[in-house]
Amino acid sequence: MATYFLKRLALALVTLWLLSMIVFFAGQVLPGDPGRSILGPLAAPSAVAVLDHQLGVDKPLLSQYGSWISGLLHGNMGTSYQFRLPVEPFIQAALVNSVKLAALAFVIVVPLGILGGIIAALNVGRATDRIISVAGLSAATVPEFVSGIVVIIVFAVALKVLPVSASAGAGASAGSQLDHLILPAIPLILVLFGYIARMARAGMIEALDSDYARTATLKGLKRSVVIRRHLLRNALLPTITVIATQTGYLIGGLVVVETLFNYQGIGNLIYKAAQGKDFPMLEAGVLTIGVVYMVATLIADMLYTVLNPRLRLGGNA
Amino acid sequence: MTDIAAAPAAEVVVAHAGRSGELTSWRLLLRRPTFFVGALILLFWVVCALFSGAIEPHDPLAQQLLATNQAPSGAHWFGTDQLGRDMLSRVIAGSRTILLIAPLATLLGTVAGTAIGLLMGYLGGVVDILVSRIVEAVLALPLVIVAFLFVVALGPSPPVIIVVVGFVFTPLIARTVRSAVLVESQLDYLSSARLLGERALRIMFVEILPNVLPTILVEFTVRLGYAIFTVATLSFLGFGVQPPTPDWGAEIATNYGVLPAGYWWMTLFPALAIASLVIAINLVTDSIEQVLAS
Numbered sequence: 227m228a229t230y231f232l233k234r235l236a237l238a239l240v241t242l243w244l245l246s247m248i249v250f251f252a253g254q255v256l257p258g259d260p261g262r263s264i265l266g267p268l269a270a271p272s273a274v275a276v277l278d279h280q281l282g283v284d285k286p287l288l289s290q291y292g293s294w295i296s297g298l299l300h301g302n303m304g305t306s307y308q309f310r311l312p313v314e315p316f317i318q319a320a321l322v323n324s325v326k327l328a329a330l331a332f333v334i335v336v337p338l339g340i341l342g343g344i345i346a347a348l349n350v351g352r353a354t355d356r357i358i359s360v361a362g363l364s365a366a367t368v369p370e371f372v373s374g375i376v377v378i379i380v381f382a383v384a385l386k387v388l389p390v391s392a393s394a395g396a397g398a399s400a401g402s403q404l405d406h407l408i409l410p411a412i413p414l415i416l417v418l419f420g421y422i423a424r425m426a427r428a429g430m431i432e433a434l435d436s437d438y439a440r441t442a443t444l445k446g447l448k449r450s451v452v453i454r455r456h457l458l459r460n461a462l463l464p465t466i467t468v469i470a471t472q473t474g475y476l477i478g479g480l481v482v483v484e485t486l487f488n489y490q491g492i493g494n495l496i497y498k499a500a501q502g503k504d505f506p507m508l509e510a511g512v513l514t515i516g517v518v519y520m521v522a523t524l525i526a527d528m529l530y531t532v533l534n535p536r537l538r539l540g541g542n543a
Numbered sequence: 544m545t546d547i548a549a550a551p552a553a554e555v556v557v558a559h560a561g562r563s564g565e566l567t568s569w570r571l572l573l574r575r576p577t578f579f580v581g582a583l584i585l586l587f588w589v590v591c592a593l594f595s596g597a598i599e600p601h602d603p604l605a606q607q608l609l610a611t612n613q614a615p616s617g618a619h620w621f622g623t624d625q626l627g628r629d630m631l632s633r634v635i636a637g638s639r640t641i642l643l644i645a646p647l648a649t650l651l652g653t654v655a656g657t658a659i660g661l662l663m664g665y666l667g668g669v670v671d672i673l674v675s676r677i678v679e680a681v682l683a684l685p686l687v688i689v690a691f692l693f694v695v696a697l698g699p700s701p702p703v704i705i706v707v708v709g710f711v712f713t714p715l716i717a718r719t720v721r722s723a724v725l726v727e728s729q730l731d732y733l734s735s736a737r738l739l740g741e742r743a744l745r746i747m748f749v750e751i752l753p754n755v756l757p758t759i760l761v762e763f764t765v766r767l768g769y770a771i772f773t774v775a776t777l778s779f780l781g782f783g784v785q786p787p788t789p790d791w792g793a794e795i796a797t798n799y800g801v802l803p804a805g806y807w808w809m810t811l812f813p814a815l816a817i818a819s820l821v822i823a824i825n826l827v828t829d830s831i832e833q834v835l836a837s
Contacts, residue, residue: 237676244680252692360577360829367768367821371779375795375814379807390803478685482776486799496688497780500695512692515685 234527238520245516246298249509250291281307298513304506308499313510316495321514324484324491328476330407331414336469339419340462343426347461348453350431358423366420370413370482377412378486391488410487414479418472425468429461436460463534470526477515571834581826584819592638601629603636603789612801615808622808624798634812636789641820644704644784645770651709652770653716653763660720661747665728671721678714686711686769687776694782704783708773712766719762723755757835764828768821775817791817 261277262269278284282293297304303313339362346358365373382390388409433439434457442452480493488494492511499507572578591598600620607627615622621630663671681689693707727733728751736746777783778792786793791813798809 237679240676241680244676248680248689249692252689252696360826363829364822364825367772367825368818369772369776369779369792369821371776371792371795372814372817375799375802375810376818378799378802379811383802383805383807475685478687481685481688481691482779485780496691500691501781503695508692508695512688515688519685 230531231528234524238524242517242520245520246295246513247291249513249516250294294509303510303513306499306504306507308502308504308507313507316507317492317510317514320490320492320495320511323489324477324480324493326403327407327410327483327489327491328414328473328480330404331411331418331476332469334411335415335418335422338415339422340426340465342419342423343428343465344430344453344458344461346423346427347430347434350427350434355427359427362420362423364420365416366418368416370417370479371486373416374410374413374483374486377409381409410483410489413483414476417479418476421468421472422465425465426462429464430457433457433461463530466533467526467530470522470529473519473522477518568834571837572830575830575833577826578830581823581830584823585827588638588642588816588820588823591635592642595636595639599629599632599635601632603628603632604787605629612806621812622806624794624809625801625806630808630812633789633794634791634816637791637794637813637816638820640701640784640788640790641771641774641778641792641817644701645708645774646767648705648708648774649712649763649767649770651705652712652766653759655709655713656716656762657720657752657759659713660717661724661751663717664721664724665743665747665751674717678718681711681714687773690773690777691780691782694777699777699782699785701784704774704777708770708777711773712770716759716762716766720755720759723758724751727751727754761828761832761835764824764831768824768828771817771821771824 261274261281261283265274265277275284282290285293294304301314303317305311306313306316309316342358342362346355349355378390381388389406390409391406439452439457442456443449447455477493480491481497482493483489484491484494485497492514496508496511496515499505499511605628607623609627610619610623611625611627613619613623613627619629619631621634624630624633659674663674690707690711693710694703697703697707733746733750736750741750774783775792778790779796781793781796784790784793786797794813795810798806802810
């Protein structure tokens with residue numbers, strides 16, 4: 227199993243390296259002349275050349291990539307064009323805020339999605355199943371800003387029960403922070419519910435169909451005991467992987483939700499950086515998201531292996 | 544009793560299936576209420592996009608500065624926006640951009656993804672390993688963010704959005720096609736083709752492609768829903784269709800700031816338009832998948 231993990235880790239590192247190339251390419255090669263885009267079309271060519279030299283973007287691409295990567299490895303993610311300050315503190319603060327919002331969404335949607343999937347599986351083919359499946363998938367395809375607008379109109383504008391903005395202000399109590407985060411969490415929950423429910427449903431149907439489920443039923447166990455003791459742990463195994471994969475998606479959704487609700491998270495940071503053509507900030511933010519996603523998938527893979535005795539005992543699969 | 548009643552019906556179905564398998568698929572599809580509802584909504588928006596000039600009650604670009612921020616009324620069913628433009632007309636006209644950009648982007652992604660998937664699945668080896676890594680790297684980022692990164696770098700315009708969204712979908716489609724090809728390459732007809740000395744390209748595109756076409760069709764419809772999701776999101780973020788062109792996502796972006804002031808109609812109607820379109824496509828896709836699976 228150790229070899230499996232090492233192999234998995236090596237592949238993750240290769241993917242991470244490719245990711246850094248993609249981010250570098252999109253952030254430093256495509257935009258053309260950063261000096262020009264910062265100073266604007268009216269600046270003197272000599273001023274642009276000086277700034278380009280200061281930023282180091284007049285060097286050959288390969289050496290630019292080299293210094294960017296070695297900076298990253300030393301924990302130096304670059305200097306923001308907009309703020310003229312290192313980007314790390316910005317990224318760090320934003321990441322903490324995003325984690326709060328994402329955690330709230332996760333804590334609500336994971337049990338809800340699993341429950342929905344199990345209820346659908348127990349009623350497979352019936353109206354309840356179709357409603358949960360079709361409603362879940364429909365909710366998953368509606369963009370977050372669309373469902374976000376609808377919940378704002380219903381809860382903040384019409385009913386006036388929750389605040390429109392996600393930021394509670396400095397020094398707000400945990401309860402008040404939570405109040406402000408409920409509305410932004412709903413669009414994320416809506417999108418994730420369908421995926422999690424779908425996986426839980428598929429896993430549960432497979433488990434219900436299995437020989438051990440039949441054996442357990444035939445030996446006279448109550449249905450609720452069969453489900454709880456025998457089926458759940460097998461049914462939920464694949465769901466773990468999906469939940470981890472959706473972490474990456476969740477962060478993507480954060481760009482939209484944080485912009486809509488004006489919340490100072492990593493999504494909003496990337497968005498503002500993109501608007502201001504602050505490429506170092508943009509690259510650092512996007513790369514951070516990529517790393518978070520890779521780590522989440524890696525943990526899920528390992529968890530899946532550890533929880534699944536067939537893989538755990540199967541040797542170097 | 545029920546058996547006797549069911550027997551003739553079964554014969555009819557078999558007879559039809561004999562003549563044309565597609566016909567029965569169509570019947571199965573049309574019998575599904577979800578497909579019917581989805582197709583109807585989709586048709587509605589396609590008609591809006593094609594004939595928006597004739598349907599719109601007002602010019603979607605005409606500003607009436609004496610009638611700004613009007614709530615829905617008999618004269619303006621969906622109200623007016625901050626520049627006094629008729630929201631109903633803007634919602635109808637907004638269907639054009641999204642129904643042009645999203646399907647073209649999906650088509651591009653499907654064609655490129657199919658080609659790459661065929662190569663990966665059939666050639667295997669180094670090509671497969673190399674491309675798989677790149678695919679995984681692209682997939683390690685949320686699609687919206689990759690699309691957004693490239694649109695920011697290249698500047699927003701409809702051709703750029705089509706190419707970028709198409710490019711973002713290519714690895715996903717390639718991965719699906721690759722697994723379908725792997726299943727096919729176990730089958731006898733391929734070894735026969737190889738023994739006959741057919742060239743690799745011919746085997747891929749003439750022998751394998753027709754057999755994985757149903758998979759590609761489902762993939763296309765699924766991705767179409769996501770393309771609308773992505774294109775609308777880019778518009779909302781200000782990296783899509785630029786104002787004053789009517790566009791649902793851009794409409795919400797310009798008007799959500801005045802939501803707390805109570806001007807809900809400027810954002811609600813475009814939001815409902817996007818929701819109805821993606822849900823409609825989803826209902827159609829779901830039905831097609833169910834019918835193909837049965």
